[in-house]
Amino acid sequence: MKIIRGMGLWVLMTMALAMGAQSARAADAVLKGDAVCTRCHDESEMYPVLSIGKTKHGTAADGRTPTCTSCHGESTRHVQNQPREGEQGRPKPDRVFDGALQGLSPVSRVDSVPKSPGKRTTVPAAELNSACLSCHQGGKRAHWQGSVHENRDVPCTACHQLHVQHDKVRDKQTQPEVCFLCHREQRTQLNRQSHHPVVEGKVACSDCHNPHGTAGVKLLVRDSVVDTCYSCHAEKRGPFIFNHQPVTEDCTLCHNPHGSTVSNLLKSRPPFLCQQCHEPTSHRGNVPGLLAGTGTTAGARGITQARACLNCHTNIHGSNNPTNSSESRSMRR
Structure with missing residues (x-):
């Protein structure tokens, strides 16, 4: 009898502990x-x-x-485990x-990323984003509707x-690797010898671009390229x-x-870059030469040496030379 009573007491204690654990588990954990x-x-x-x-x-x-439930919905069928006919599992x-970046373990979350971002759910993106936009409206997200990402x-x-x-x-240090999931061409460009210090963590993509949409081009934070630069x-x-x-027109020219x-992030080396616009009069449109001479043509001046056109035209972005100078319009110092 003592053994049976002891076993009954142990069962009661076990049930009490289980009910207590279940009650504690059912309590609000965060909110x-x-x-x-x-x-x-x-x-x-x-x-x-x-x-969270x-x-x-x-x-x-x-x-x-x-x-x-504000984000995931009431999800009644999920909570009560009520599958429809023919539906497998909860x-x-x-x-x-x-x-x-979802559905990954803490170890692999940083490095192992699926190749098709945001495409692993059957719920439409507009419905998913509606949960976020119900709170996050205006400000930097004022132009989300109609933006490229939307x-x-x-x-x-x-x-x-x-x-x-x-x-x-x-985070400015880790932001580029998220953008690079889709923008792979830009990742290649930012690893070239002349680049903005994005991979070094000194500049972030969002310093120039607003991924939530803008009134300007290319999701730039300002209305134009030059204003952003x-x-x-x-x-x-x-x-x-x-x-x-x-x-004054477009820096990306x-x-x-x-x-x-x-x-200097130039698309091509002078004088070839300059001669895309400056031709054919005077020395500007002549065939670039390698050796300097005594003439006035590009071939005689050795225009491909050193900084090429910039050997003479140092103030390439603008000049404040006086109007009575013969070199006033040549962007010289």
Whole structure:
């Protein structure tokens, strides 16, 4: 009898501990009302979810902070495990965010990335983004509707990670590798000898581009190419007495902003770059020579030596020479 009573007491204690553990597990883990999800989903998942408590989306003191169902939907069939006829396994939540960086273990999340960002879910990108846009409207996202990324069905989660403390795309050091998932040509250009210091972490893609859309071209943060470049290269703005017309029109006529095999981000080496526009009068359109002589033609001047055209025309972006100078319009010092 003592043995039976002892076994009964052990069973009761085990049941009490299990009920206590289940009650503790069902409690809200991060935000009020999230127990419906956190009773099953925790840090033991392949993609841990409770780390969202370390982000702004887990700030309990902010009344605007969304819960799990704010983004993933009520997902009643998923919670109650009610599959439809012929459906295998537990139904998925109403919204499944499965972008380029989702569904990866913490170890592989940084380096191993699927080759088709944001295309591994059957939920339309517009529906996924509606959950984000319900809060994130205006400001830098004012031009999202109609932008290149929106038109190409890129979901927010193709770039952003919500359940991790460190969102790679919001860090200047790690942001380029997220952009390079799609923009592979730019990755190649930025590894050339002359490039903006993006891979070094001194400049980020978002310093020039707004991925959420802009009123200008190429998702630039300013309305034009020159205005975007002038935000850093103010010394090229002028005003000058004599302006070099391509400078005021479009910097990319001469420069490749991501990178080039020619110094100063030039698309090609002078004098060949200059002669694309400056021909055929005087020495500007003559065949470039290799040796310097005494004549006035390009061949006699050895125009391909050293800095070529820039040997003489040093102020190539603009000149303040007086109007009575014979060299006033030649962009010289």
